[in-house]
Amino acid sequence: MSTSKLDQIADQLRQSGEYRVIHRYRKPESYNVTSPDDKKLIGVFLDIESTGLSHTIDKLLELGMVKFEYTEDGRILNLLEEFNGYQDPKIAIPEHITKLTGITNDMVKDHSIENSKVAEYLEDVDIIISHNAQFDRAFFETAFPDIVPKAWACSMRNIDWRNEDISSFKLEYIAYRYNFFYEGHRAIIDCLAGIHVLAQNLLNSKQLVLKHLLDNALQLEFRLWAKDAPYDCKDLLKTRSYRWGTHPIHNFKAWYIEIPENNVEEEINYLRSSIYGRTIDIPIDILDAFSKYSINNQLIEKEDKHKDKLTWVQTLCKVQ
Structure with a gap:
């Protein structure tokens, strides 16, 4: 059955009021049309997969980053280039991590992420966003201590999700509330899903999610x-x-x-x-x-x- 036919059925189910229909994430060609007056900024959504939760004990396994253009008023314009790399932790990946992420020892064996390539990729970036910046920034700075510091924001903490009647801060649940789903716990798809959420309006206040995040993140x-x-x-x-x-x-x-x-x-x-x-x-x-x-x-x-x-x-x- 064609995608257009499935979309038509999904619309009919929604309109009945008896069903809630969510769809698989589809990567858009763009989000908003660029105006000649727009001042374009570059953001990057970053996600890290690791062998555990402690940056002092555990090791980075995968780094994913996706750049996007945005405006000062919080409109996301276009998705830009992606960066994805594996890092060999030199230890066996715990079984529960492989089960969670799908990352195996063979996938990361002998791989490394070059500091210079990460620095080059981030050179023109105005802000780094992740869904748990407390976690991701700690692992990022441990793995790449010489990268010039950038502004960071957290799409989990810098958005008042509770005020928008979203009770869980997990990205997969937030995506569900915005009527889409994706296979999580892999770096690039987590980044794309995060940007897709940032491109929406908040459920209650109707403010652009990215605008709300930037207003909070840039405060002292x-x-x-x-x-x-x-x-x-x-x-x-x-x-x-x-x-x-x-x-x-x-x-x-x-x-x-x-x-x-x-x-x-x-x-x-x-x-x-x-x-x-x-x-x-x-x-x-x-x-x-x-x-x-x-x-x-x-x-x-x-x-x-x-x-x-x-x-x-x-x-x-x-x-x-």
Whole structure:
């Protein structure tokens, strides 16, 4: 049966109100028509497959990247060239990873991804997007430590999916809510599916997904460390979404939270009144799109770049 006939049947099923029909991902020739007034930017969607979840223990297996043209108002124009490469981890791939990804020891044997080719591919890129930037950037920087830093964004974290009535952050589930499916856990198809989601409108607010992501990703983020907080406040901090961790430069352990600039004053007031009961002097990191999700310590502290912002937060800490 022809594709057009199947599409016609699918439309009839949808219109009946009794069925939800989703279709297999189809790679489009383009998304939007280019206008002469458009300022074209280059994004890349990046996905990594690895032997496990820890960038300090596990190894990269596959790197996939797909470039695309976009505009400042969040319209995706055209898909551009793809990059795909395997990396031999020099260890046996765990059986559950092969089952999940389909990547076997024979597929990666003696393969390597050249740093220079990755650098060349990313040279004209304005922003790197992945669906779990915390994971992908850590593995990327471990495997390619000499690549010039780029701005990063996360299509899982920088989009308010819950506000759009999407309860799971998994890319396959988000794709389902946008009425398409694909065979996941291989780098290139994950990238293409991610871009396809970014090209849609949000379900409730109707804003372009990419525009919403860029607006959030390019905001400054403040990491507040509740250093030396009373032990009996740990449950209060956990309930408020604080996480326990080690400072990437100074190596102390403490509860911390990462929040946008417009939530900083409220959070400082909470720490002063509900946790410490006094004025406070806590460590604060300011992160921009170049340093978010990075494991590269040199990107964390910028003494001059955001000095005025740091002074402002420190003043808030001392206000009664």
